[in-house]
Each structure stands twice: as structure tokens, then as C-alpha cells.
Amino acid sequence: MAPLDFEIWLNHFEHHARHPRSLQPEPASQLPTDERRRIARSMATFQLGEQSEGRGFLKAAEDFARARDTPAIVRIVELLIREEQRHAALLLAYMQEQHIARARGNWTDRCFRRLRRLAGLEVYLQVLVSAELIGIVYYRALAAATHCPRLQLLCRVLVADEFAHVGFESQLLLSLCSTRTPRMQTLMRLAHLAFFLGTAGIVWLTHRAVLRRAGYGAIGFLRACRAQYAFYLEPVSLPPSRASVQATRRMPAS
Numbered sequence: 001m002a003p004l005d006f007e008i009w010l011n012h013f014e015h016h017a018r019h020p021r022s023l024q025p026e027p028a029s030q031l032p033t034d035e036r037r038r039i040a041r042s043m044a045t046f047q048l049g050e051q052s053e054g055r056g057f058l059k060a061a062e063d064f065a066r067a068r069d070t071p072a073i074v075r076i077v078e079l080l081i082r083e084e085q086r087h088a089a090l091l092l093a094y095m096q097e098q099h100i101a102r103a104r105g106n107w108t109d110r111c112f113r114r115l116r117r118l119a120g121l122e123v124y125l126q127v128l129v130s131a132e133l134i135g136i137v138y139y140r141a142l143a144a145a146t147h148c149p150r151l152q153l154l155c156r157v158l159v160a161d162e163f164a165h166v167g168f169e170s171q172l173l174l175s176l177c178s179t180r181t182p183r184m185q186t187l188m189r190l191a192h193l194a195f196f197l198g199t200a201g202i203v204w205l206t207h208r209a210v211l212r213r214a215g216y217g218a219i220g221f222l223r224a225c226r227a228q229y230a231f232y233l234e235p236v237s238l239p240p241s242r243a244s245v246q247a248t249r250r251m252p253a254s
Ligand SMILES: [Fe+2]
Pocket: 050, 083, 084, 087, 158, 162
């Protein structure tokens, strides 16, 4: 990743830190009981996933910054973690309005946290970007599964931030991967894709009540997640004359 790219991302996250997202305080309109029951546990699990001190991520970024002389990455990661904590706070505030209990622990969340600690920045990013890409599809589905405009707005706010997170993480991941041999790149990509699809399958199984309500069967959900993965992590190389086509490439629907 070029120094200019780090500068662009740093400006982006600094701007967001100065203008944090918020929801207007409004009198809470209570969710119907069946809808509340359907989303409560699922939403609490995602709230837990957003909530992290990010010490492992920060440590990996610090090691990377020292090794590659890219100090800006530490501040970017610090601000990104803060934005995730803001997501956790926004979700928690909504859950409290709706008297939804927070999750104290969840096996999928524990697996993600342990996996992220396994190695350096590259593995950390692979695990994180997987969660974020699946999160984009999930939050869109949650918005479609509810009639509450306040929850729909919250989901849109989260998705908008996640697009930027995934943009930064995928750009960094692709640039790290490009330093490896072509054979190693293929192996790593296949391993990451298998992990990603396995994780998306588990998310469908554990959140299927919400996802089904949004119109997703297992295959449809995996397809939507796969499309996000392809858009960010399998960029198409086009000859320069077709660069403008690539620039206007449409976002995948989910
Ligand atoms: Fe988030």
C-alpha cells in the first residue's frame, strides 16, 4: 500500500472520529413481540462481535508499522477500533430501548477472537475482513427483516461504516498478499475463501430466523456473501483503456 493510500485512509478515519455517527434521540416505539423475539438473540450476538478493545489488532499494526516504516497504520487502526466500539454502543442503546438483553458470551464470537490472535497482521485482517463482509450482508438483512424505521436507519449507518472498513482492510490485505509468490498467493486465497464460506455458513445457521425473514435461504445468503468477497478481494485487472469501466463497476446486491 502506497504512503498516499495510508494518508487518504487516515484522513477518512480522522474525519469520522470528528463527526461520529449518532441516532437522534426519539421516543422508542416498541417492537412487536414476535419481531423482538426473532431478532433479540441474533442482534445481541452481533453487538458482542462489534465490542472489542482491539488490543491484538493494535499490537499487530504496531509490529507492522515498525517493520515497514508505516507509522500511520497505528493511528488508522486505533480510529477503526474506536468506530467499531461506537457501533457496539449504538446497537446496545437500541437494545436497551427495546429491553433486549446483551449477550455475555457466544462460541462464534470466542472463535473469532482466538483465531485473530493466531498470527500477524495478515491473518488478523483475513479473519476481520471476513466478519465485516458477512456483517454487511447481515445488517442489510436485519434492516429488511424489521418494520422499525429506527432499526433500519441504524443498520444503514453501520453498513455505511463497514464499507469503508472493508475498503481499507481489503486494500491492505491485497497489498500484503501481492508480496508473496504466485503459488503462495493462490494457496492463501483458497484457504481464506474456504474459511470465509465456512463462516458464512455458520452465520446462516445461527442467525437463520432473521435471514429467512429477509428472504435469504442458505444458498442465497452464501451467494450474497460470496459477491461481497469477490467485489473486495478478487478485483478484476483490466487493460488501461477499460479502466473507466472498472471505476464505475456496480456494487453487488445482497
Ligand atoms: Fe462494525
